[in-house]
Amino acid sequence: MIELRNVSKSFTTGKHTLQAVSPTSLTVEKGDIYGLIGFSGAGKSTLLRLINLLEQPTSGTVTVDGQELTSLGAKELRQARHSIGMIFQHFNLLSNETCLANVEFALEVAGVPASERTKRAADCLDIVGLGDKALEYPARLSGGQKQRVAIARALANNPKVLLCDEPTSSLDPHTTLSLLKFLERINRELGVTIVIVTHEINVVKYICNKAAVMENGQIIEHLDLTRGDVTPSTDLGKFLFETAGGWTKETVTYG
Numbered sequence: 292m293i294e295l296r297n298v299s300k301s302f303t304t305g306k307h308t309l310q311a312v313s314p315t316s317l318t319v320e321k322g323d324i325y326g327l328i329g330f331s332g333a334g335k336s337t338l339l340r341l342i343n344l345l346e347q348p349t350s351g352t353v354t355v356d357g358q359e360l361t362s363l364g365a366k367e368l369r370q371a372r373h374s375i376g377m378i379f380q381h382f383n384l385l386s387n388e389t390c391l392a393n394v395e396f397a398l399e400v401a402g403v404p405a406s407e408r409t410k411r412a413a414d415c416l417d418i419v420g421l422g423d424k425a426l427e428y429p430a431r432l433s434g435g436q437k438q439r440v441a442i443a444r445a446l447a448n449n450p451k452v453l454l455c456d457e458p459t460s461s462l463d464p465h466t467t468l469s470l471l472k473f474l475e476r477i478n479r480e481l482g483v484t485i486v487i488v489t490h491e492i493n494v495v496k497y498i499c500n501k502a503a504v505m506e507n508g509q510i511i512e513h514l515d516l517t518r519g520d521v522t523p524s525t526d527l528g529k530f531l532f533e534t535a536g537g538w539t540k541e542t543v544t545y546g
């Protein structure tokens with residue numbers, strides 16, 4: 292579903308060039324919930340943003356759902372991006388618009404006729420269980436509810452891929468858990484492939500079937516999380532998993 296081939300990204304500020312992502316390849320299969328983990332500054336968010344070309348790669352190719360995004364012109368890229376939704380740590384909702392208008396906006400940008408937008412936006416809010424909040428403003432919602440509106444907006448154009456940049460970092464543990472269950476449902480019932488950047492290993496352990504450990508702009512290890520015991524081979528992988536402790540799908544019984 293997602294193929295990154297030798298992608299790299301460097302940022303130049305003045306005389307300084309910083310290599311945020313060194314040439315890296317990554318394959319995410321259809322139906323995966325794929326985690327990107329590592330310390331702050333490792334390049335996780337940059338790698339995620341390379342998937343929908345929010346960051347243009349310095350080198351390499353990005354292919355999503357069989358379409359090589361890096362070879363598209365601006366108009367085609369805008370079109371292709373509609374099948375890639377994204378959510379963020381701080382939700383990025385329009386605060387002066389209602390929840391419904393926030394979702395409608397995504398449809399408007401995608402060129403959906405005005406006559407269809409309201410119904411589709413309302414349906415998306417229903418999917419996330421917030422049909423009754425359609426005419427509320429984001430400021431009146433809890434963090435978890437705001438993230439659900441952001442998910443409704445991300446789902447409005449029926450994406451095949453959902454990119455999540457620290458989606459639970461602003462949420463308390465209970466809200467985190469219910470959001471993770473929700474993302475799981477989207478993955479299972481709507482068939483949406485999910486890539487999730489997080490510094491919370493518990494999140495990865497709970498929801499992901501695969502993960503990549505990043506350090507200094509490189510993927511240093513790929514992990515299969517479908518088997519009971521995760522046994523990272525790198526020191527960083529071991530450190531991250533050994534210090535995580537906490538909950539797993541088997542140990543969490545509430546929510």
Ligand SMILES: Nc1ncnc2c1ncn2[C@@H]1O[C@H](COP(=O)(O)OP(=O)(O)OP(=O)(O)O)[C@@H](O)[C@H]1O
Pocket residue numbers: 302303304309310311329330331332333334335336337338490
């Ligand atoms: N737009 C930018 N301009 C310049 N440098 C940037 C830019 N975006 C990211 N960087 C740098 O690239 C490196 C990787 O950043 P990135 O945000 O991808 O890391 P991260 O692993 O997601 O970190 P965190 O967990 O703290 O968000 C960092 O050194 C960061 O300062």
